[in-house]
Amino acid sequence: MNLYLVIKSLHLISAISWMAGLLYLPRIFVYHVENFEKKETTDIFVVMEKRLYNYIMRPAMVLSWIFGIILIYLNGTDVLYSFWLQLKLILVIVLTIYHEYLGKCLASLKNKTNTKSSKFYRYINEVPTVLLILIVFIVIIKPL
Numbered sequence: 001m002n003l004y005l006v007i008k009s010l011h012l013i014s015a016i017s018w019m020a021g022l023l024y025l026p027r028i029f030v031y032h033v034e035n036f037e038k039k040e041t042t043d044i045f046v047v048m049e050k051r052l053y054n055y056i057m058r059p060a061m062v063l064s065w066i067f068g069i070i071l072i073y074l075n076g077t078d079v080l081y082s083f084w085l086q087l088k089l090i091l092v093i094v095l096t097i098y099h100e101y102l103g104k105c106l107a108s109l110k111n112k113t114n115t116k117s118s119k120f121y122r123y124i125n126e127v128p129t130v131l132l133i134l135i136v137f138i139v140i141i142k143p144l
Helices: 003-034 039-075 077-081 083-110 118-124 127-141
Strands: none
Touching: 003 039, 003 083, 003 118, 003 127, 039 077, 039 083, 077 083, 083 127
């Protein structure tokens, strides 16, 4: 069995899991904000948000980074001089910052200090989609 292909597969699986969470969590925030007057409903959203963020998204993000770093190591660190990889890493860092921002939003919803509208969460829900599209094209096309 080829170790590189196993690590690459694990990287893709963890990245897909992470992206699924990044795309779904803001949608839950939308429903949470739109139902803020219904305590039983928002209590359910708080549990859903916490579990998604802590048990799926965070581990998937960490594993994406770990497997990505291992792939760089297996390819040789000279690959870090590739423009396409530098672009990808910048976008993945932006995605990580976005992930952490969602964690702050999660906390504000849980603590009932949220000041953002459901419309805001609908808009920021597009951020990971745009980043995903850019990352996929960069990895496949590998611009100089």
